[in-house]
Amino acid sequence: MQGPDAGGHLVAGVDSSTQSCKVVLCRAEDGTVVGRGSAPHPPGTEADPAAWWTALLQAGDGLLERADAVGVAGQQHGMIVLDSGGEVIRPALLWNDLRSASAAAELVAEFGGPRWWASHVGSVPTASFTVTKLRWLARHEPSSAARAASVVLPHDWLTWRLCGGAGTSARPATDRGDASGTGYFSTASGDWRSDLAEAAIGHPLELPRVAGPADVVGQTAWGAAVSAGTGDNMGAALGLGLGPGDLAVSIGTSGTAFAVSHVPAADPSGAVAGFADATGRFLPLVCTVNAGLVLSAAASLAGTDLDGLSALALAAEPGAGGITLLPYLDGERTPDRPGATGVLRGLTTRNATRENLARAAAEAVLASLADAADLLAGQGAGGQAAAAPEAADGDPPPRRERRVLLIGGGARSAAVCALAPGLFYSPVLVPEPEEYVALGAARQAAWALARTPEPPAWPPRPTATYTGAAQPEIRERHAALRDDTAAWKESAAP
DSSP, rough: OGGGGSSOOOEEEEOOOEEEEEEEEEEETTTOEEEEEEEEEEOEEEEEEHHHHHHHHHHHTTTGGGGGGEEEEESSOOOOOEESSSOSSEEEEEETTTTTHHHHHHHHHHTTTHHHHHHHTTTTTOOTTTTHHHHHHHOOOHHHHHHHHHHEHHHHHHHHHTTTTSSSSSOEEHHHHHHHHHSSSTTTTTTTTTHHHHHHHOOOOOOEEOTTOEEEEEEESOOOEEEEEHHHHHHHHHHTOOOOOOOEEEEEEEEEEEBSSOOOOOOSSSSSSEEOOOOSEEEEEEEEESSHHHHHHHHHHSSSSSHHHHHHHHHSOTTGGOOOOEBBBTBTTTTTBBBOOOOEEEEOOOTTTTTHHHHHHHHHHHHHHHHHHHHHHHHOOOSOOOOOOOTTTTTTOOSSSSOOEEEEEEGGGGHHHHHHHHTSOOOOEHHHHEOOHHHHHHHHHHHHHHSSSOOOOOOOOEEEEOOOOOOOHHHHHHHHHHHHHHHHHHTSOO
16 A cells, blocks of 8 residues: 555545446545546446446556545435345446336425425435435335335445445445435435435335545555545536536536535525535536437537537537527426427528538537526526626627536537637636546545545646637527427427
């Protein structure tokens, strides 16, 4: 194990996501990455947690044993039910398993409606949330539900395995960030709502202890400290060094907009999830179903790849010649339109070009995420709501005072980066590509090792800054199509 006499402490950060496990080994004092590894996860919306452990050992081979401390950030919401001996009862249901949609509606109604959930938990549960999966288990697999003695999240289980797991004295632990995505944790008070977990499955369950942000929850077999760990979005915020007033926008398969806040969110519409972060503050978040896959679909229609789509979009004029795309190709979560499909408005023989189609797709994804950012602002996070800029004749529109950080695979698109400032009405910072979830987990591990009041002040990663004239007319056209009920209902899938 690396120690101070051999050049300083090393810390390992783990990102256990839906698709893969990634490990980074960093210097504890400044976050410099000195090693990396990755391994795939099996596809699907449920998985045997043992496969995640195998992937962690593979990705961390030659790295983990060098670490003085390890932190794990994992995909949120997943349900792992354990029997009285700590053994996994059935494959874990993941965040993207939507079979519990009817259970979500049932639970929301059972406890007084969306406003009750927002005020008591911080979020209105959807099919992603763990509490809905517990109700699904009770309804559809009663024998498995009856055996369940405890329930943990993916990162909880991996952290516990690092500390010894079943058959040892180690007790599962979590943090308030990941716990806030279960639906049975009060984000505002920081306490479990074990009554909600019990009501969902039909009997009491043991829940993990909630560790503090800088706590050590155990030790690995090679003697490294294990930090509390957290959820993937919380890990990304910590890895980015996100602070109050900052807005992070991630364009991956789906899209997210999230911000660090000093006050908890409680949105009765359900659009803003009232999460906690990994530092003792809060992390309100909005998720859209449609993001990167919209760009992939547009590239396919245009007969090109994503780089080609970017070049086509940059060759078109702002506004795509009058074409507006409503990008709800796979239904949508924000706004809540699960049956909707995409709508292309304004297409004529004069503007029907590959360039305009590419531009419309990029503008649509960004406008949708700018809408999400405005919802966060309505909850007191991520800056002021993005009202259309107003300025005196001849003056440039005012710039908004906030940091917008663009991350995810979509941030590698030159067109997305160039167009984003115009639709967010703000300069946009694009950090260099990095595994920010794993980096945040490593930073948490360094914090646990240092036992300081605040996380170590790692230098920010280099960023590129993009600026551009505000384009309120594009946002207005998108909003008009978004709010045209007839348009999207007529497009709804049968």
